[in-house]
Amino acid sequence: MKEIVGHQRVLERLRQIANSASVAPSYLFHGPRGVGKALVAHWLAAALLCPAPLGSRPCGECSNCQRVERDIHPDLRWTSLAPGRDSIGIEEIRAGIEAVQTCSYEGGYRFWIIDEAQSLTEEAQSALLKTLEEPPSSLIMMLIAHSEGRELLPTITSRCRILEFKPLPLELLSQHLLQLGYPNPKAQVAARIANGSLGQALELLANPQAWDRRAALLEILGRIAKASLWERLEAATTLEKLSLEAREEGPKLLRLAAGCLRDALLLQVGAKKELIINVDCQEILQRLKSELSANQLEAALQATQRALYLYRRNVNPKFIWSSFFLNFGLRV
Numbered sequence: 430m431k432e433i434v435g436h437q438r439v440l441e442r443l444r445q446i447a448n449s450a451s452v453a454p455s456y457l458f459h460g461p462r463g464v465g466k467a468l469v470a471h472w473l474a475a476a477l478l479c480p481a482p483l484g485s486r487p488c489g490e491c492s493n494c495q496r497v498e499r500d501i502h503p504d505l506r507w508t509s510l511a512p513g514r515d516s517i518g519i520e521e522i523r524a525g526i527e528a529v530q531t532c533s534y535e536g537g538y539r540f541w542i543i544d545e546a547q548s549l550t551e552e553a554q555s556a557l558l559k560t561l562e563e564p565p566s567s568l569i570m571m572l573i574a575h576s577e578g579r580e581l582l583p584t585i586t587s588r589c590r591i592l593e594f595k596p597l598p599l600e601l602l603s604q605h606l607l608q609l610g611y612p613n614p615k616a617q618v619a620a621r622i623a624n625g626s627l628g629q630a631l632e633l634l635a636n637p638q639a640w641d642r643r644a645a646l647l648e649i650l651g652r653i654a655k656a657s658l659w660e661r662l663e664a665a666t667t668l669e670k671l672s673l674e675a676r677e678e679g680p681k682l683l684r685l686a687a688g689c690l691r692d693a694l695l696l697q698v699g700a701k702k703e704l705i706i707n708v709d710c711q712e713i714l715q716r717l718k719s720e721l722s723a724n725q726l727e728a729a730l731q732a733t734q735r736a737l738y739l740y741r742r743n744v745n746p747k748f749i750w751s752s753f754f755l756n757f758g759l760r761v
């Protein structure tokens with residue numbers, strides 16, 4: 430089975446569940462995106478289907494374990510966000526409810542995993558309620574909800590056993606990335622930017638364009654405080670173009686800028702080195718630290734939050750970046 434990094438306490442609890450007869454009919458795996466909740470859901474399904482002796486489940490080698498891992502076990506149903514959609518609607522949930530009314534194909538437990546459960550519409554959640562209250566026999570439901578999204582209705586959460594997932598500790602995450610063969614300082618920076626999410630760190634490391642965009646942004650941030658009006662407008666055009674390269678790119682760049690400004694503020698107050706995110710661009714951080722006052726850095730940091738808000742309101746990126754750079758570093 431795929432390696433699960435961290436989450437020892439959650440796994441310990443699930444090990445006890447898998448080795449006893451006290452399996453609850455519904456679980457809610459809640460926590461940050463990309464920390465391994467779906468892997469753990471697979472682990473629990475495999476552990477409950479695996480015929481290996483108690484204590485060594487899931488073995489990872491039997492047919493049940495293999496099919497669960499590859500998502501082809503007939504008693505494992507998976508519902509998730511359809512590509513391009515931002516919610517899971519009532520129709521998908523009704524189809525799931527109908528499908529889980531049948532008996533287990535292989536005579537053991539059956540599983541219905543609902544990934545991205547924070548995207549369930551209120552209607553879909555209400556439709557799910559009855560199945561959670563009176564689950565068909567041998568059905569185990571696992572809802573995977575990311576803490577970054579909407580919260581589920583209390584009527585849903587109160588019917589599930591909740592397992593809270595925490596961000597992975599920075600040290601564990603960087604060590605794991607180094608073990609996977611990613612070089613330093615890239616591995617260190619990715620671990621810090623990902624904020625405890627292995628999935629996000631791996632996504633970033635696998636995307637050379639994302640590093641190029643970050644480098645372009647950092648280069649601009651390093652000189653924008655002393656830039657002329659013309660250079661500021663040029664910087665805004667560059668960022669507008671970069672942010673149009675992919676969906677969500679603009680907000681990602683703004684969050685990177687916020688990380689950089691936060692680093693410069695931390696350096697000003699002499700904070701510990703371990704707290705710095707962008708450890709690979711000391712020169713730029715030093716320039717921001719010496720050229721801007723704490724008030725100016727804080728104002729710029731607030732401007733990133735305002736810009737993120739404007740992105741959520743679908744304001745034109747050209748306006749967002751122009752306003753961000755034209756006001757950057759002004760005396761406050």
Ligand SMILES: [Zn+2]
Nearest residue numbers: 479488491494
């Ligand atoms: Zn097995």
